[in-house]
Amino acid sequence: MSADVDVEGWESGHQVAYGCGAWERACHQARLLVAWHEECDRGFGAPVPRRFYADPGPRVKWPWGAARHTTVGLLLWRTAFEAGVLVDEVVLADALRHCVQGADALDAGPLPDGAHGAGIGVGSAASVAGIGHVLRAHAEADPPRARPSGVRLTLGYRVRELRATPDWELGDWPAALALARQAMGRADDLREQGTWQPTDQERSVAARICRDLEPPPGTSGALGRPATSWLERASRLAETAAVLSSTADALPRDARGSAGPLAQVLGGTADACARLAVSTEEIGRLWAAEPHEPADPASWEPSHVPGALVTQTEETEHLVRAVAVFSWVLVCS
Numbered sequence: 001m002s003a004d005v006d007v008e009g010w011e012s013g014h015q016v017a018y019g020c021g022a023w024e025r026a027c028h029q030a031r032l033l034v035a036w037h038e039e040c041d042r043g044f045g046a047p048v049p050r051r052f053y054a055d056p057g058p059r060v061k062w063p064w065g066a067a068r069h070t071t072v073g074l075l076l077w078r079t080a081f082e083a084g085v086l087v088d089e090v091v092l093a094d095a096l097r098h099c100v101q102g103a104d105a106l107d108a109g110p111l112p113d114g115a116h117g118a119g120i121g122v123g124s125a126a127s128v129a130g131i132g133h134v135l136r137a138h139a140e141a142d143p144p145r146a147r148p149s150g151v152r153l154t155l156g157y158r159v160r161e162l163r164a165t166p167d168w169e170l171g172d173w174p175a176a177l178a179l180a181r182q183a184m185g186r187a188d189d190l191r192e193q194g195t196w197q198p199t200d201q202e203r204s205v206a207a208r209i210c211r212d213l214e215p216p217p218g219t220s221g222a223l224g225r226p227a228t229s230w231l232e233r234a235s236r237l238a239e240t241a242a243v244l245s246s247t248a249d250a251l252p253r254d255a256r257g258s259a260g261p262l263a264q265v266l267g268g269t270a271d272a273c274a275r276l277a278v279s280t281e282e283i284g285r286l287w288a289a290e291p292h293e294p295a296d297p298a299s300w301e302p303s304h305v306p307g308a309l310v311t312q313t314e315e316t317e318h319l320v321r322a323v324a325v326f327s328w329v330l331v332c333s
Contacts, residue, residue: 010084017086017285023077023112025087030073032159032170037134039168071131074106075099076155081110088156088282092139095155099132145307156286157306160279164308173275173312177319180268184326187261191333198330202262205247206327209266212243213324229297230305231287234280234313240320241273262330269323272316279309 014022079095080087098106106128138158144165151157165171190196198206248266253259259267283304294300 010081013086017088017289022080022087023073026077026080026112027069027073029087029155029159030069030076032162033138034069034072034131034134035170036162036165036168037137040137068131068134071106071127072134074111075128075131075135077112078106078109088154088159090155092135092153092155092158096132096135096139099128099135101129143306143308145311147307148302151303156282157304160282161306161308163275163279164306164312171308173272174315176268176272176275177315180265180272180319181322183261183264183268184322187265187326188329190261191330196261198262198333202251202260203331205251205262206330209244209247209327210324210331213240213320213327230301230310230313231280231283233317234276235284237273237313237316237320238277238280241270241277244270244273244323265323265326269319272319276309276313276316 011021014020014025018025020028075095075098076087076090078098079090083090083094098104139153143161147153162168163171164173166174187196191198244266248259248263248270251260251263251266253263286304287300290300
């Protein structure tokens with residue numbers, strides 16, 4: 001890091017952006033990169049005994065040993081530290097320079113505070129050489145939806161792309177949408193067969209859901225964004241998740257404590273919408289952090305919102321519209 005860069009400010013910037021320090025953020029993102037790569041090696045959908053990213057914990061201490069995600073995390077941290085940028089702003093191609101033959105070993109330079117004085121077993125030339133192919137796999141991967149020309153493939157962009165990548169566990173949003181649609185199909189079948197007779201409370205809830213899911217007329221964009229911006233649409237879906245989840249929880253359960261058909265539909269839809277929450281929050285912070293409002297908000301989003309995330313958003317909107325129709329039919333039946 002340049003001598004004139006404020007290290008304390010660099011760390012506090014991570015706290016503001018991510019609610020954790022630079023090293024914790026690097027570890028978290030490294031887990032995702034390595035998890036995707038390992039699952040890709042096995043073949044998407046193959047059973048994995050335990051994915052280490054599943055429970056990262058609120059704070060990541062220095063992980064002992066030479067696990068690949070530890071070395072990837074150190075490499076990401078170092079690249080961000082030297083450039084004086086947030087971890088998520090690291091360009092993957094820049095991080096790869098540490099993996100070329102003859103590059104200085106990471107353990108010979110600055111380390112995160114938690115690593116000082118620890119025989120960590122990572123950061124050597126051999127350990128870094130062992131993870132170069134992981135980063136290259138991400139830097140060279142074909143995305144589910146083509147990236148716009150000129151997009152700088154940063155760590156944050158790639159992780160958001162992974163979250164919206166179907167087939168691997170963390171990005172398997174189509175499965176969440178399918179579960180919600182299956183719940184709607186079962187509810188329709190039960191109602192038509194007379195096995196489920198919606199109560200007055202359920203019809204009242206359905207009527208309210210119809211109103212809640214109807215886009216407000218003439219919505220204006222927040223903070224200068226057009227109403228049709230991705231962030232506007234995704235934020236609405238994230239809010240919808242909270243509304244549907246609380247509504248489903250408030251509906252009575254049967255004698256066995258199981259959720260009724262309507263509650264299952266609302267809960268499944270809430271889960272599908274909630275899968276957008278993390279990326280929506282991240283991109284909202286990126287927009288807020290811009291020193292000046294971009295002259296063309298429409299051109300700002302493609303460089304921050306991966307195409308796969310746009311696809312996920314569009315498909316989730318289709319689901320929400322289907323739930324609105326389902327609710328309307330329930331009210332009228």
